Amino acid sequence: MMGDGFYAQNTNNSSKNKKKKKKRGGGKKKKMTAEQTRALKSVNEWVYLNRSSSSSSSSSDYDDFIPRSVTYTRASDNVSFEMHSHSTCSDGFLSPKALVEKAHQNGVKVLALTDHDTMSGIPEALEAARKYGIKIIPGVEISTIYSIIGDSASEEPVHILAYYSSCGPVRFEDLEKFLANIRDGRFPRAKSMVSKLNRLKVPLKWEHVMKIAGSGVAPGRLHVARALVEAGYVENLKQAFARYLYDGGPAYSKGSEPSAEEAILLIRETGGLSVLAHPWALKNPVQIIKRLKEAGLHGIEVYRSDGKLAAYSDLADAYGLLKLGGADFHGRGGHDERPLGSVSLPVLAVHEFLKLARPIWCKAIRDILERYADDPSESNLELIVRFNKMRISKGRHCKDLIDLCLSSWLTKEEVQTAEFAATMLKLSHVAVN
Numbered sequence: 070m071m072g073d074g075f076y077a078q079n080t081n082n083s084s085k086n087k088k089k090k091k092k093r094g095g096g097k098k099k100k101m102t103a104e105q106t107r108a109l110k111s112v113n114e115w116v117y118l119n120r121s122s123s124s125s126s127s128s129s130d131y132d133d134f135i136p137r138s139v140t141y142t143r144a145s146d147n148v149s150f151e152m153h154s155h156s157t158c159s160d161g162f163l164s165p166k167a168l169v170e171k172a173h174q175n176g177v178k179v180l181a182l183t184d185h186d187t188m189s190g191i192p193e194a195l196e197a198a199r200k201y202g203i204k205i206i207p208g209v210e211i212s213t214i215y216s217i218i219g220d221s222a223s224e225e226p227v228h229i230l231a232y233y234s235s236c237g238p239v240r241f242e243d244l245e246k247f248l249a250n251i252r253d254g255r256f257p258r259a260k261s262m263v264s265k266l267n268r269l270k271v272p273l274k275w276e277h278v279m280k281i282a283g284s285g286v287a288p289g290r291l292h293v294a295r296a297l298v299e300a301g302y303v304e305n306l307k308q309a310f311a312r313y314l315y316d317g318g319p320a321y322s323k324g325s326e327p328s329a330e331e332a333i334l335l336i337r338e339t340g341g342l343s344v345l346a347h348p349w350a351l352k353n354p355v356q357i358i359k360r361l362k363e364a365g366l367h368g369i370e371v372y373r374s375d376g377k378l379a380a381y382s383d384l385a386d387a388y389g390l391l392k393l394g395g396a397d398f399h400g401r402g403g404h405d406e407r408p409l410g411s412v413s414l415p416v417l418a419v420h421e422f423l424k425l426a427r428p429i430w431c432k433a434i435r436d437i438l439e440r441y442a443d444d445p446s447e448s449n450l451e452l453i454v455r456f457n458k459m460r461i462s463k464g465r466h467c468k469d470l471i472d473l474c475l476s477s478w479l480t481k482e483e484v485q486t487a488e489f490a491a492t493m494l495k496l497s498h499v500a501v502n
Contacts, residue, residue: 109148111420118480149178151412152230156182157286168180175410180194182208185210186212210228234431237452238341241452241455293320294309343367345357372394396410438453
């Protein structure tokens with residue numbers, strides 16, 4: 070074990086690891102501190118909220134929302150969080166459904182789907198997750214640019230992870246417009262990369278790149294790299310980036326990405342948490358982290374499958390930022406890709422994340438519900454159930470529907486605050502049309 074000691078996950082179920090355990094014989098398991106024990110209890114309570122609420126309900130709608138096969142599952146001592154993953158909705162190789170299935174195989178209990186500049190895969194991931202009792206954190210990895218005015222040499226791409234509640238972002242339309250502008254800029258960017266490759270005597274076809282990206286998916290560097298591999302111009306993805314597509318490389322092109330500070334502000338305004346992705350890839354991480362903290366950044370990635378990076382952990386401490394991490398899983402295979410769920414997040418780090426996130430998410434959910442209570446239109450109802458598609462019975466009281474939607478996300482204590490109780494009272498008089 071490393072860093073903070075006890076981890077919030079244990080996904081090694083292979084026979085190889087079982088053999089290792091046998092060889093160790095009677096080795097003593099490291100005892101948790103009182104703080105770690107309390108943190109694990111709190112994390113488990115949130116992860117398994119839907120188990121306790123559903124087991125006491127006889128409503129057939131709960132059977133729709135949470136399959137009977139996972140209704141009575143007991144909380145485990147180890148909870149695996151995967152906070153950074155991609156699907157075919159951006160540049161991943163697995164569909165959201167297949168990604169969830171892979172997460173289940175690897176023992177992941179909480180999965181954040183963080184596709185590049187889109188949340189379109191969240192509904193499919195949630196639908197698949199119901200089968201396995203996996204909790205999905207709706208997320209997105211936003212492509213941005215960091216720069217200092219008047220200093221072109223300081224400019225570099227920065228990726229910001231955003232994590233939202235079960236209802237998704239407040240003012241979803243604002244975030245979607247923001248992301249759509251980034252996606253639209255990916256097309257001319259990818260075309261520019263292909264043109265540069267052609268000028269370098271690499272006759273890659275634009276149609277090949279779009280075929281790999283797939284219908285409705287904005288093309289990115291990884292799609293160009295895959296086309297290079299398939300066409301035989303490079304041996305593998307690593308070579309494609311090292312030779313042509315690295316930041317500032319001979320075939321690299323900029324898109325129409327917003328500033329990192331602008332993205333962080335919007336994430337905060339829409340009820341999300343912002344985390345700087347893979348800071349070790351930055352040219353000027355100290356300068357960037359300092360600036361982004363001033364803009365409202367909540368955390369940075371510190372943990373990888375090879376452990377905690379001390380330098381970035383120290384930076385997180387220095388600026389009072391959360392410490393997170395994930396596999397950045399794309400499903401491309403190969404020995405250089407970290408498996409889904411391979412990053413061991415300490416239970417204290419997960420606890421600190423949820424301690425900061427849950428009040429933000431709770432307020433976001435309440436704001437979305439208030440919007441519907443004030444204007445019970447179909448479009449506002451869609452904001453509530455966008456990511457959790459359920460059978461909605463005509464004439465059913467909206468409060469009952471909301472209870473079902475939130476049973477796996479908010480505790481009774483969170484729902485019973487004075488502010489939330491007032492919102493729920495307003496909703497009790499609203500019927501679904």
